[in-house]
Amino acid sequence: MGKVLVIGAGGVGSVAVHKMAMNADIFSDIHLASRTKSKCDAIAVSVKERTGVDVATYAIDAEDVPALAALIKQIGPKLVVNLALPYQDLTIMDACLIAGAHYMDTANYEPKDVAKFEYHWQWAYQDRFKEAGLTALLGSGFDPGVTSVFAMWLKKHKLKTIRQLDILDCNGGDHGQAFATNFNPEINIREVTAPARHWEGGQFVETPAMANKVQFDFAEVGPKNMYMMYHEELESLAKFLPELERARFWMTFGDEYIKHLTVLQNVGMTRIDPVIYNGVEIIPLQFLKAVLPEPSTLGATTKGKTNIGDIATGEALDGSGEKTFYIKNICDHEECYAETGNQAVSYTTGVPAMIGAAMIMQDVWSGAGVFNIEQFDPDPFMDMLNKHGLPWSVEELEGPVAF
Structure with missing residues (x-):
């Protein structure tokens, strides 16, 4: 069973x-x-x-x-x-x-x-x-998860080494709310307000939160502002791709999200240390989570697409010199809602969770100990992505990214 x-x-x-x-x-x-x-x-x-x-x-x-x-x-x-x-x-x-x-x-x-x-x-x-x-x-979600598998698939099939890696997470969806997060508000805001870190020259380099902004034109979404931030797959990718010279994580945020988050930060609502209110100890960020829309309720009103992927530069596996590949998935919020009753941010994490579980349930991936997703063969996972709602594509770019 x-x-x-x-x-x-x-x-x-x-x-x-x-x-x-x-x-x-x-x-x-x-x-x-x-x-x-x-x-x-x-x-x-x-x-x-x-x-x-x-x-x-x-x-x-x-x-x-x-x-x-x-x-x-x-x-x-x-x-x-x-x-x-x-x-x-x-x-x-x-x-x-x-x-x-x-x-x-x-x-x-x-x-x-x-x-x-x-x-x-x-x-x-x-x-x-x-x-x-x-x-x-x-880490069997999308990021971390699929983004790491994307990198290991490129390492297996396209690149002998990966010198530079950029992970680009774009949510082009609109839920119609003035301010709401597409996954757990507490976790989302803690991630966004934490100092940014990226891997460079054999160590993590820290910069202020939301300090590095670049505009990027995402397929089927359009131009979006993306911000460099820290995400946990950078730690495991730096461990399992020792040749990495630089690895960065980017996520898109709209101007309204940034404006609201800045105000909430300025008035202390994103604090995670306890304060006393009416004789009761509360965590401001946990209280904020309680008054914000529940992410699972946003599916019915969310329209648009997500576009998440990796841009990797390194030595080509076929000996033809340095090459750059862009591997990504594009997911439609409304299609996800029609299938499961949930929007694409939940879908893009929930489907890889099912696939990672399938790998273990079928003993495709096995072993005694603690493993990151980068340590297993990417091919069966990538095959299941195509079959279960998260099809991916890969293209060769003219050269390394300039941002």
Whole structure:
């Protein structure tokens, strides 16, 4: 039986479970758990209506290791797919070790009290997973995830070495709201307001948040302002592509988003340290999250497309000198909503989560220990992207990017 337990009932969890149900030959028994069972139940109803597949639902606090381990033992899944918050990565890994289940996530661990997302906390689990004979797959979303697989596919099929790498994440969608984030507001704003870092000359170089802006003309979206920021795949790519001279991550933001975020920052609403209000300790950013639109509700009104990909420059595999390739996926918000009831930002993370899970469920990717997605053969993952809603294309550019 292909039994899987998904933890997290946001937009990404919804997409992943819908796509698992559409692949019942791989995922024959699907279980979904979250702190709020009603969210799981709503996803289960949608999955049943769209696919006819039943999804079992549970309430669980993913930070309660004994309770979570007991639930995993009760269900007995081959794999636990962590689509909850990055704060909960380590407790879910702990529970998987206790219960004897493989582990997978889409984003690396982040402490609650500091906006710092790094892999070292999870890499430290290597020996424990190896000794338990279990696989932990880190970062099987889009970025991180697909963007890393794109780079490794280019390294396998096009480039002997990758000297320069730029990851470009463009969301050209419009949800009609004055200010809303397309994934968890707390995580989104923590990422955007953190100092930017990029890899250059064998080390990370830090610059102020949102200080580097470039306009880029994205296919099927048009010209957009993109900002250099830090994203966790830079850390793993720098480790698994030792020849990298420079690696940068860029994300697009509209002027209205920047204006609202600047005001919220200036008045202290993006703070992650506690303040006392009416005798109660609150975190301003968590309060802001509570008053902003829930990302999973934006699908019905979001129109436009996402365009996410890698531009890589290096020595050609065929010995023809230095070449530059641009590999990308373009995804339509309305098509994603029609298929799964979710917008493209959730879809572009939820589909790779399903694919990474499929790799483990079918033993296509296997091994004892903690692995980043860059460490496995990219080809079967790339094949499934084309078959399950995220087709990709690759083109040769005239030369390295000038920005």
